[in-house]
Amino acid sequence: MSSAVEQRRRLVTAIPGPRSVAMQARKVATVAAGVGTGLPVYIERAAGGVLVDVDGNHLIDFGSGIAVTTVGSSAPRVVERVQAQVEEFTHTCFMVTPYEEYLAVCEKLAALTPGTHDKRSALFNSGAEAVENAVKIARVFTGRTAVVAFDHAYHGRTNLTMALTAKNMPYKQGFGPFASEVYRVPMAYPYRWVGERTRVADEAFEAFTSQVHAQVGEENVAAVIIEPIQGEGGFIVPPKGWLKRVADWCREHGIVFIADEIQTGFCRTGDWFACDHEGVVPDLITTAKGIAGGLPLAAVTGRAEIMDAVHAGGLGGTYGGNPVACAAALGAIETMEAEDLCGRAREVEALFTERLRQLAEKFDVIGEIRGRGAMLAVELVAGGGDESPNPALTSRVSAFCHQQGLVTLTAGTYGNVLRFLPPLAISDDLLHEGLDILEQAFVANA
The missing domain is CATH 3.90.1150.10 (Aspartate Aminotransferase, domain 1)
Structure with a gap:
């Protein structure tokens, strides 16, 4: 390049x-x-x-701003689109007077994210915002409140996402109390599994399902959220097939399966999304980081019936899907495809x-x-x-x-x-x- x-x-x-x-x-x-x-x-x-x-x-x-500048800093297609957009307009607020750039990003997300089902997207500013909104959407759709997250997870620094995040220092120390109705279960971490490493997939899945059944109740769970490869937790890769078992179990119990692909998304893992490697189709997928070549943009993309369950005005934000960030995303995705x-x-x-x-x-x-x-x-x-x-x-x-x-x-x-x-x-x-x-x-x- x-x-x-x-x-x-x-x-x-x-x-x-x-x-x-x-x-x-x-x-x-x-x-x-x-x-x-x-x-x-x-x-x-x-x-x-x-x-x-x-x-x-x-x-x-060797850091890419923590997996953000996947296409490289100042990638030519990103720069070109951003410069053109800045000359046209920098903001109107999509909720007030919308614009095509937002639509184009959502169309790309519908085409690129796992699954061929009908999809909808909503755009935000950061990964934490995307996760918070994914939980909101899942709760409205299911009419349930509990959310299940995993050991070693990282989902953000806002109050709800700190509750979902496992690591105390530096993310949670002194900031509580945190959002309620969040439950943590064991992660299939092969290198650190306390049981038999060769049986980590079975043992971790059994620990996950039995703990949810006993301590939460499947009928109370709105969503299970997981990073297909955990990021801040140490790039933990679960055993092959384990992620699909979790997704299938969620579907069996009417639970929304949320894949947090904020760090893994957009070509980072050798596929467009880490779920692709396992053939897993999440109900909702959160993205950010590599989506826009360094500009702040995030998204929740998911099944149309789930995304459309929220009332008009229930999703959004002043800067969410900013036109300049959307232009950058289109340039970044174009680069990923072309290169x-x-x-x-x-x-x-x-x-x-x-x-x-x-x-x-x-x-x-x-x-x-x-x-x-x-x-x-x-x-x-x-x-x-x-x-x-x-x-x-x-x-x-x-x-x-x-x-x-x-x-x-x-x-x-x-x-x-x-x-x-x-x-x-x-x-x-x-x-x-x-x-x-x-x-x-x-x-x-x-």
Whole structure:
């Protein structure tokens, strides 16, 4: 892919450099302390797989702004559509005077999301908003109130989505009480399953269904919500077929099955959506992150009879489906289609997993390699046969990568997972160079 930013790593100062240090001082003076920064390097340009900071350093991007810039920063089709839309108009509020861009995004979502049934969509600003509205829709449609979520889940930072999210720090600490009628059940997490790992699918499914039956009652459940591959929880991939069993069980009991594809959607896992890999058709699907090339946009898409159950005026928001964000989404989706980014994600997976396997052979602190497409992770452990989580090593490895100009992210309920989300516009050369740095980080720290 063509890029105005030179696609190579180049360090001209320490990381962070002096201008970033100065800007961080301004941040501390003016931005609330609760808004953290994992790597206080201030970016002024980005394209493809490279971020350029205010000191002139070129950093390799293995984070994509947490799976947002899947098509690369400033992707040409996104820029072109956004510039054209800004010249025409920036806002009217779709609920007041609508516009075609909103319709075009909903049409694309109907065509691309799993299933051939009649679909409807509603557009919002963020993933958390999409999840909140999916729950609202499910409750209206079913006339029930209970919502079931899973261990290790992450669904957002609003009050309801914090209730759905499993991890306390930093997402929930001190913010309660949370929304009621939310129930948590075990997740099929093969590496950390307390029972027999070879039977995790059966045991986890039995634990899920029996717990719902005993503690909630199927007839009281409006929705079950799950990330097909859990994101913040540590890129946990359930056993093959398990997701479909959950979806089928929901359908059997008249429960709305919500797939939270906010991090997994839009080519990230090697399919348009992670559900596609399993042949699962959700009743509702929430999307955001990669949908609009970096602009804030989110959606709930689902079966027409469910989506249309809500009364007129019950869904919406002042900025939801903003025309500029919709234009960006159309440019991003056009890029994904034209560049076969699903295929590119599978190429990234092949390159990454081969290199990560080589690392695992050298360093027994790598307990597991997992993920799909360009959504991959390694879980770090004590090593020497001890599978205890190793968050300290995870932090050291990530910090080393940052100092060498490689943007990496951590994750996991126990803080011991390195997750990799490179933009699909990144070159193989940059991927290899980034993985070389990762290996150096293990040599220096493991």
